[in-house]
Amino acid sequence: MSFRQHHLLQNLPVDLTRLSLAEWDEFFGLLGFSSKSKLCVYEAVFHHEVSDVSDIPGLDDSEIGTLQRLVIIRRSEKHALRRSVDGSYRLTIELHDGHQAETVIIPEWQDGKLRKCSASISSQIGCFFGCSFCATGRMGFHRNLSTVELLNQVRLAESVIRSELKTDLTHLYFMGMGEPMHNYRAVSDALTVMRDEAAPGPPPSRITISTVGLFRQIRMLAMDHPEVRLAVSIHSADQETRYRIMPVSSRLGLPEIRDALVFHMRLTGLSPTVQYLMMDGVNDSPDDARKLVGYLGDLSANITLIMFNPVPEAQLNRSGQEKTDHFITVLEQASFPVDIRWCYGEDIEAGCGQLKVRRRDDRISFSMRHKQQTGEPLQ
Numbered sequence: 001m002s003f004r005q006h007h008l009l010q011n012l013p014v015d016l017t018r019l020s021l022a023e024w025d026e027f028f029g030l031l032g033f034s035s036k037s038k039l040c041v042y043e044a045v046f047h048h049e050v051s052d053v054s055d056i057p058g059l060d061d062s063e064i065g066t067l068q069r070l071v072i073i074r075r076s077e078k079h080a081l082r083r084s085v086d087g088s089y090r091l092t093i094e095l096h097d098g099h100q101a102e103t104v105i106i107p108e109w110q111d112g113k114l115r116k117c118s119a120s121i122s123s124q125i126g127c128f129f130g131c132s133f134c135a136t137g138r139m140g141f142h143r144n145l146s147t148v149e150l151l152n153q154v155r156l157a158e159s160v161i162r163s164e165l166k167t168d169l170t171h172l173y174f175m176g177m178g179e180p181m182h183n184y185r186a187v188s189d190a191l192t193v194m195r196d197e198a199a200p201g202p203p204p205s206r207i208t209i210s211t212v213g214l215f216r217q218i219r220m221l222a223m224d225h226p227e228v229r230l231a232v233s234i235h236s237a238d239q240e241t242r243y244r245i246m247p248v249s250s251r252l253g254l255p256e257i258r259d260a261l262v263f264h265m266r267l268t269g270l271s272p273t274v275q276y277l278m279m280d281g282v283n284d285s286p287d288d289a290r291k292l293v294g295y296l297g298d299l300s301a302n303i304t305l306i307m308f309n310p311v312p313e314a315q316l317n318r319s320g321q322e323k324t325d326h327f328i329t330v331l332e333q334a335s336f337p338v339d340i341r342w343c344y345g346e347d348i349e350a351g352c353g354q355l356k357v358r359r360r361d362d363r364i365s366f367s368m369r370h371k372q373q374t375g376e377p378l379q
């Protein structure tokens with residue numbers, strides 16, 4: 001018996017919604033289920049909302065009895081839905097342990113028609129990395145979300161989009177609370193499950209993973225999921241400035257991140273998006289723009305400038321129009337495509353880089369919203 005099998009048997013009943021795909025194989029290997037029965041349980045747990053083993057189709061009585069003795073299926077539930085005056089939604093999901101995850105749904109209209117409807121999901125409760133501009137970073141790290149919890153956010157977002165907007169989820173972003181690459185195993189498993197058409201979520205080419213630059217995981221993503229898009233938050237091409245606003249960058253050197261971006265691009269053929277939060281007096285001078293140009297060099301990247309919603313505790317302000325215009329001019333002169341992303345939805349406590357999560361009894365908060373001005377679909 002492997003260590004993992006031993007561990008699983010030591011922790012009965014096993015919560016099927018907490019297992020990775022590798023653990024899933026180990027566990028059902030131990031139970032001796034046939035491939036067909038294993039697939040029935042997999043589809044019930046990963047693709048659908050089944051929470052009672054007796055409701056799983058295709059199993060015989062003895063298999064149902066085995067599962068009733070050995071497993072539980074804990075589900076998350078929609079807890080609250082708030083609509084912003086700008087038409088976006090904030091979906092709060094109650095997890096089995098009292099934590100709450102938040103998903104933001106953003107419909108985008110053009111000429112009176114719904115052009116795109118995206119969801120930004122959380123990958124962790126809190127975050128380990130403590131970026132100075134981010135409310136989530138101030139919460140500390142609570143826990144990772146499991147693969148099923150990630151999929152459940154997507155499924156609940158799809159159901160809200162269908163009932164409220166009568167349309168489908170077109171794009172999915174792992175840009176909510178937490179650093180998705182710091183929860184790589186669960187995120188990667190969720191991407192694997194979503195390859196199946198019966199699973200929730202859009203096709204992989206319409207999924208984007210955002211990261212502060214965890215370069216090993218960027219390489220792993222390129223190898224494991226070459227169709228999935230990548231967005232990297234650089235925020236400053238000056239290592240010292242970056243360290244001041246993103247303490248994690250002491251371990252994430254800019255050269256290593258760039259090497260990983262090159263690796264990702266060569267392997268996938270996709271241009272990464274470089275995200276840059278425009279902070280007044282911190283990273284928004286023409287010199288900062290030139291440093292970014294120098295850093296990216298001949299990398300074929302799309303740059304997204306994020307118009308920052310001030311976070312009171314962080315004492316940071318959004319860059320003014322004039323500075324932003326100069327910044328864009330420098331980037332465009334170097335032939336980089338530039339998009340602007342606006343944050344909005346303050347009336348439902350939703351603003352770029354501000355994530356709050358709430359446990360039943362203590363208040364934390366979250367949000368992540370965006371709007372692209374160009375009219376082009378987000379990549």
Ligand code: SF4
Nearest residue numbers: 127130131134137178
């Ligand atoms: S910006 Fe991202 S990585 Fe930084 S603290 Fe916030 S959630 Fe974590």
